[in-house]
Amino acid sequence: MSGSPSEAQLEWTRTFTGLAIDALPAGGGQGSSGQGGDQPLADADDYESDSDATGSAKGGTPETDTSGAGGKDAVEAAAKIKGMSDDDIKKMSVSDQAAELKKLQANGKPTGEARAQQLRILRNSKLDPEFKKKETERGDAIAKALKGDKELEKARDNWDKLAPADKVAALKKIVAAQSAQYGMTPPEIETYDKAPFELPNGQTGIENGNFDPDDGKLHLNTHAGAKLSSFNRSIDLVLHENGHNYQGKLIQDLKSGKLKEGDPEYKEAVMFSENDGGSGYVPPTENYETYVAQPKENHSRSMAAETTPKIVGAI
Amino acid sequence: MPSTMAQAGRYAAVRVAEDGEDAWGVVAIDPNGAMLVESTTPAAAAEEPGQEDKLSRAVRLANKDKVMYVDIPPPEGAPMFTLASRIVERGHPDFIPALLDYLRASYLLELRPL
Numbered sequence: 001m002s003g004s005p006s007e008a009q010l011e012w013t014r015t016f017t018g019l020a021i022d023a024l025p026a027g028g029g030q031g032s033s034g035q036g037g038d039q040p041l042a043d044a045d046d047y048e049s050d051s052d053a054t055g056s057a058k059g060g061t062p063e064t065d066t067s068g069a070g071g072k073d074a075v076e077a078a079a080k081i082k083g084m085s086d087d088d089i090k091k092m093s094v095s096d097q098a099a100e101l102k103k104l105q106a107n108g109k110p111t112g113e114a115r116a117q118q119l120r121i122l123r124n125s126k127l128d129p130e131f132k133k134k135e136t137e138r139g140d141a142i143a144k145a146l147k148g149d150k151e152l153e154k155a156r157d158n159w160d161k162l163a164p165a166d167k168v169a170a171l172k173k174i175v176a177a178q179s180a181q182y183g184m185t186p187p188e189i190e191t192y193d194k195a196p197f198e199l200p201n202g203q204t205g206i207e208n209g210n211f212d213p214d215d216g217k218l219h220l221n222t223h224a225g226a227k228l229s230s231f232n233r234s235i236d237l238v239l240h241e242n243g244h245n246y247q248g249k250l251i252q253d254l255k256s257g258k259l260k261e262g263d264p265e266y267k268e269a270v271m272f273s274e275n276d277g278g279s280g281y282v283p284p285t286e287n288y289e290t291y292v293a294q295p296k297e298n299h300s301r302s303m304a305a306e307t308t309p310k311i312v313g314a315i
Numbered sequence: 316m317p318s319t320m321a322q323a324g325r326y327a328a329v330r331v332a333e334d335g336e337d338a339w340g341v342v343a344i345d346p347n348g349a350m351l352v353e354s355t356t357p358a359a360a361a362e363e364p365g366q367e368d369k370l371s372r373a374v375r376l377a378n379k380d381k382v383m384y385v386d387i388p389p390p391e392g393a394p395m396f397t398l399a400s401r402i403v404e405r406g407h408p409d410f411i412p413a414l415l416d417y418l419r420a421s422y423l424l425e426l427r428p429l
Contacts, residue, residue, distance in 0.1 A: 156376070
């Protein structure tokens with residue numbers, strides 16, 4: 001992500017540094033002003049991922065951490081990406097980006113220069129256009145399926161008076177509609193009550209929920225301060241988290257051979273596979289800019305942002 | 316004016332979608348972030364006769380919210396894929412900017428200062 005920092009980046013900086021700033025230095029990525037981009041790109045046609053177990057990305061999973069280079073392929077890939085500008089990386093197809101990520105992770109979790117270049121690819125990747133088009137169509141279909149739903153309408157109007165179980169019951173309808181479009185069984189929703197926490201600047205933060213790839217469930221915080229207190233915010237939350245669930249399904253389908261080349265979701269599934277596991281997924285503590293922009297988070301965020309107003313407008 | 320600078324005042328409510336813009340009406344926001352619908356347009360009319368217009372509904376629901384949210388990184392130790400937020404209470408200088416972001420995210424509704 002070159003250019004001006006996003007509001008989220010600024011918010012993070014304000015929150016965790018206490019600095020009252022309106023801008024961050026642009027760029028910051030290595031090679032952001034480099035040249036290149038005319039090198040031959042790797043062919044991903046024969047892709048077969050050997051990265052981590054499907055959809056079970058766990059932060060901190062032990063990886064084979066051979067060296068910063070990670071072998072000849074990784075050394076070459078790191079050098080190639082280092083010589084490219086961020087704009088050049090953005091111009092690469094998702095398949096070509098995934099192929100470079102695969103080389104960088106060939107011997108386990110990259111370190112040093114290889115890790116730096118892996119992060120540059122991840123934060124400069126955009127959703128594959130065919131996959132994005134499918135998501136837009138699915139968002140339309142979800143809204144159509146829920147249009148005029150009287151139970152949801154009633155829940156929306158009485159949201160502030162509903163018990164957590166009744167809120168979850170309403171959200172299950174939305175998750176079911178989304179899951180139907182994804183062709184998967186709706187995940188269970190479990191609730192927990194976790195109090196807000198104090199941020200370094202004295203303000204208050206709260207965890208809203210997550211998808212757990214280990215148990216396959218959505219977990220929602222029912223604390224009064226969490227997003228579950230807002231109907232519209234809850235819609236965005238469950239769409240986002242169930243999007244992570246679907247990413248795991250795509251990776252499974254890719255590795256089992258069910259998802260084949262030529263499918264409109266194939267290229268993005270390959271990318272999700274390379275953005276998976278302890279070596280592929282970037283935790284926020286390592287690099288927030290990359291965490292926000294990496295394919296899995298970018299997909300969940302942008303899909304939920306596009307679909308939420310469609311649902312809100314339909315109910 | 317970027318939403319981060321938004322303050323109490325009168326705003327034109329405009330729905331901004333890919334297929335164009337629709338003026339929905341005018342709202343006033345007080346310093347506490349409470350909104351009042353001053354006027355609506357036919358573009359904000361409900362799809363079913365007799366129902367509340369879209370702008371009034373959006374305002375009514377937002378006025379019920381005690382807090383707004385600004386997304387932040389999950390705290391260290393939070394489970395993978397956790398979404399976390401900073402809680403912004405009514406009266407805080409960030410409340411009205413967060414309210415405008417919420418309206419845009421939920422309804423594609425932009426509030427433009429008058």
